[in-house]
Amino acid sequence: MGENKQIEQKRVDEVREQIAGEISKLEQETSKRKDEVVHIRKYFWDEVKINTDTFDDYLETILGLRQEAQALAVSQSSHRQASKRLATLKRMERSPYFGRIDLREEGADRTEQIYIGIAALMDESGEDFLVYDWRAPVSSVYYDYQPGAVSYETPGGTVNGVLEKKMQFLIEGGHLQSLFDTSLTIGDEILQQVLGKGSNKQMQSIVATIQQEQNEVIRHERSRLLVVHGAAGSGKTSAALQRIAYLLYRNRHQLNADQIILFSPNTMFNRYVANVLPELGEETMQQVTFQAYLNRRLGQSFDLEEPYDQLEYLLTAARTSDYAARVAAIEYKASIPFFDAVNAYRQSLEHTGMVFSDLLFRGNVLISRHELDERFYGTDVSLGFHNRLEKLLEWLIKEVKQRIKAEYTQPWVEEEMQLLSEEKYRKAHRYLAKKRGFKRADTADYEMEDDALARLLVHQKVKPLLKEIRAYSFIHINAIYKQLFQGEEQLKRWTNKPLPSNWEAICAATVAMIDSDRLAYEDATPYLYLQELIQGFQVNRAIKQIVVDEAQDYSPFQFEFLKQLFPATKMTVLGDFNQAIFSHAQETSDFHSLTSLYGPDKTKLIPITRSYRSTKPIIELTRRLVPNGDQIIPFERDGAIPTLTRVKTKRERHTQMAAQINRLKERGFSSIAVICQSAAESRNAHEALSEQLELKLIATSSTEYEQGTVVIPSYLAKGMEFDAVILYDTAVYQDESVRRLFYTACTRAMHELHLFSLGDDSRFLQRAIRDGVLIITKP
Numbered sequence: 001m002g003e004n005k006q007i008e009q010k011r012v013d014e015v016r017e018q019i020a021g022e023i024s025k026l027e028q029e030t031s032k033r034k035d036e037v038v039h040i041r042k043y044f045w046d047e048v049k050i051n052t053d054t055f056d057d058y059l060e061t062i063l064g065l066r067q068e069a070q071a072l073a074v075s076q077s078s079h080r081q082a083s084k085r086l087a088t089l090k091r092m093e094r095s096p097y098f099g100r101i102d103l104r105e106e107g108a109d110r111t112e113q114i115y116i117g118i119a120a121l122m123d124e125s126g127e128d129f130l131v132y133d134w135r136a137p138v139s140s141v142y143y144d145y146q147p148g149a150v151s152y153e154t155p156g157g158t159v160n161g162v163l164e165k166k167m168q169f170l171i172e173g174g175h176l177q178s179l180f181d182t183s184l185t186i187g188d189e190i191l192q193q194v195l196g197k198g199s200n201k202q203m204q205s206i207v208a209t210i211q212q213e214q215n216e217v218i219r220h221e222r223s224r225l226l227v228v229h230g231a232a233g234s235g236k237t238s239a240a241l242q243r244i245a246y247l248l249y250r251n252r253h254q255l256n257a258d259q260i261i262l263f264s265p266n267t268m269f270n271r272y273v274a275n276v277l278p279e280l281g282e283e284t285m286q287q288v289t290f291q292a293y294l295n296r297r298l299g300q301s302f303d304l305e306e307p308y309d310q311l312e313y314l315l316t317a318a319r320t321s322d323y324a325a326r327v328a329a330i331e332y333k334a335s336i337p338f339f340d341a342v343n344a345y346r347q348s349l350e351h352t353g354m355v356f357s358d359l360l361f362r363g364n365v366l367i368s369r370h371e372l373d374e375r376f377y378g379t380d381v382s383l384g385f386h387n388r389l390e391k392l393l394e395w396l397i398k399e400v401k402q403r404i405k406a407e408y409t410q411p412w413v414e415e416e417m418q419l420l421s422e423e424k425y426r427k428a429h430r431y432l433a434k435k436r437g438f439k440r441a442d443t444a445d446y447e448m449e450d451d452a453l454a455r456l457l458v459h460q461k462v463k464p465l466l467k468e469i470r471a472y473s474f475i476h477i478n479a480i481y482k483q484l485f486q487g488e489e490q491l492k493r494w495t496n497k498p499l500p501s502n503w504e505a506i507c508a509a510t511v512a513m514i515d516s517d518r519l520a521y522e523d524a525t526p527y528l529y530l531q532e533l534i535q536g537f538q539v540n541r542a543i544k545q546i547v548v549d550e551a552q553d554y555s556p557f558q559f560e561f562l563k564q565l566f567p568a569t570k571m572t573v574l575g576d577f578n579q580a581i582f583s584h585a586q587e588t589s590d591f592h593s594l595t596s597l598y599g600p601d602k603t604k605l606i607p608i609t610r611s612y613r614s615t616k617p618i619i620e621l622t623r624r625l626v627p628n629g630d631q632i633i634p635f636e637r638d639g640a641i642p643t644l645t646r647v648k649t650k651r652e653r654h655t656q657m658a659a660q661i662n663r664l665k666e667r668g669f670s671s672i673a674v675i676c677q678s679a680a681e682s683r684n685a686h687e688a689l690s691e692q693l694e695l696k697l698i699a700t701s702s703t704e705y706e707q708g709t710v711v712i713p714s715y716l717a718k719g720m721e722f723d724a725v726i727l728y729d730t731a732v733y734q735d736e737s738v739r740r741l742f743y744t745a746c747t748r749a750m751h752e753l754h755l756f757s758l759g760d761d762s763r764f765l766q767r768a769i770r771d772g773v774l775i776i777t778k779p
């Protein structure tokens with residue numbers, strides 16, 4: 001062992017001793033806290049005296065309850081904090097830190113050695129840091145600079161200095177495996193080592209090897225909207241998760257994990273990234289998919305189309321005129337001109353166009369939609385749309401209560417009274433007695449009058465109706481939405497922008513879908529938006545940060561929607577237009593249009609161009625698949641050159657493919673994906689390959705992130721990565737509309753990529769073939 005290594009190992013040992021001491025103290029404390037919590041839970045009801053005889057007794061009981069509940073909350077929170085710290089320390093015991101910088105600050109008389117790890121650690125005196133948290137202001141020097149002049153920002157201002165030395169450590173199980181003085185070595189050995197490893201079951205934190213451009217993403221705080229546009233494998237998801245950990249640390253007194261939402265592409269992806277924050281000692285944020293939100297809001301009213309079903313249709317349906325209309329509809333309904341049209345339409349509803357539903361009671365019209373219409377449009381426009389609706393609602397409730405009185409003497413009431421069960425009768429009796437002021441012990445003295453019982457029965461029946469009225473069920477949103485689709489002349493009242501040429505066909509298809517209680521994915525957001533504009537937005541002010549990953553798959557319309565839904569939030573948006581798989585984004589190549597969301601002053605765009613996931617030979621191929629691929633810079637990691645196998649029959653393909661998979665397995669690759677274009681192709685591939693080897697099929701409904709050998713549709717593989725990727729058939733990627741899907745599929749490979757073509761090669765491979773970055777094999 002070199003002298004340096006010995007010295008550093010000694011320090012590692014000393015720091016570990018300090019960690020062990022803190023662990024043992026904390027273990028005692030957590031067990032004490034746990035006992036406290038258990039005790040409070042167990043004896044909760046013994047500690048409070050329940051007495052509700054007089055008002056004072058009642059008040060005292062409430063106060064007692066509240067005190068106990070508070071004590072429980074405090075103990076639970078301390079226990080949670082202590083457990084979290086304990087878990088972090090246990091991780092640090094295995095690997096206390098990963099970096100060191102020797103920094104001489106301007107004006108200081110000595111150079112300080114600063115060690116950086118996943119969390120801070122003080123020495124015994126509590127005065128000096130043995131380890132700095134990677135998110136501390138000074139730690140940014142480690143990520144941003146090579147030795148030389150440096151500066152970093154602190155809450156108190158900019159600090160300048162000289163970085164004299166920078167070291168990286170790889171410590172495992174308390175042993176210093178390797179150390180690198182980055183001023184002496186070229187390249188990034190540790191990053192090489194990390195990236196060279198086989199893929200783990202789940203995404204890992206990248207804290208030890210964050211790159212400068214990623215660090216900017218992680219630490220940027222000023223803007224309301226941060227937009228990160230980065231190549232496939234450039235670490236956008238990783239940086240986003242590190243950023244969440246950073247924001248939680250920086251704002252630890254104002255922000256907690258519940259106030260952050262990560263919008264992810266699917267549930268399987270949620271599982272894939274679930275470990276990163278806990279690994280860093282932070283609680284994990286809320287994770288949702290946009291679809292889950294739509295389902296929650298609209299799922300009861302409609303059979304809602306899933307985004308992947310929309311895609312599957314686009315990939316597999318015959319190219320008819322219906323198909324062209326659908327593609328045009330998807331693009332238009334995602335656009336800002338349509339968003340503006342919906343807003344203008346809603347404005348116009350102030351004067352005309354609202355559609356109401358008849359209010360029925362026991363199948364009969366109690367208040368007709370014409371009455372509602374007259375009433376609404378009879379109120380003064382200057383009151384404002386929502387006030388007028390509010391007034392209508394108040395009138396309605398009053399009117400229903402009034403009109404319902406006519407029911408008291410109807411024969412159905414008499415009939416129901418006769419048929420009332422014993423128990424229901426007793427309940428009604430008890431209720432009315434109480435209402436008449438009878439004490440509990442004296443209720444038997446109350447003689448129930450028939451007409452009181454009749455009123456009670458009618459009121460019980462009308463209750464659900466009143467509840468529905470309060471939820472605005474009398475507004476016929478379906479009909480109002482459909483009015484947008486009554487032909488070109490109609491829509492032109494609300495927009496002066498060009499409409500798709502097949503607008504009439506789009507109108508017919510949209511109305512037909514809604515009439516059969518189905519809602520296409522492209523209609524879901526506009527429909528919900530219109531509903532919110534009419535009924536009042538159900539906003540969420542509690543959320544302070546939202547992070548949208550794979551943002552190229554969200555329409556401008558959806559972003560406007562998110563902005564209104566979360567009025568108090570800052571937004572981080574990460575994506576790559578080369579991977580835009582939904583057809584509304586086919587024409588777009590960057591996020592500049594998002595600048596209008598909050599305005600240029602509140603928006604920051606950060607591009608990341610370096611790609612880390614794949615070996616250099618793989619990136620040399622994938623960057624030749626997209627028009628602007630020359631801007632993608634590969635990280636220098638060597639590996640096998642991708643192959644292209646041309647086969648003549650399906651049988652030949654499956655035999656060759658199975659042999660390739662077996663070879664990869666023998667070489668120790670544990671995650672291998674056969675990527676197909678669609679779910680339909682995946683099912684066929686799975687069936688054929690299963691005859692030769694064991695492999696799993698991943699479908700849209702899958703929630704687990706599977707290890708091993710899998711067959712997966714291209715659009716589901718996005719965001720994920722595999723040791724080796726086998727592309728099932730390049731021949732199906734000919735149309736420009738699937739170029740990005742092809743790129744997405746190929747960029748999932750970390751170490752090896754093998755392509756197969758049955759018949760023609762994909763035309764997008766021409767350049768790669770010409771440039772010789774592919775080995776072509778013919779069986």
Ligand SMILES: Nc1ncnc2c1ncn2[C@@H]1O[C@H](COP(=O)(O)OP(=O)(O)OP(=O)(O)O)[C@@H](O)[C@H]1O
Nearest residue numbers: 206209210211232233234235236237238612613719
């Ligand atoms: N600084 C880094 N240190 C170590 N590993 C890194 C770093 N940056 C990225 N990686 C690794 O590169 C791979 C790709 O990262 P990630 O999935 O975050 O990229 P992405 O930009 O979201 O990719 P895509 O858009 O293709 O889904 C991951 O395995 C990640 O761990």
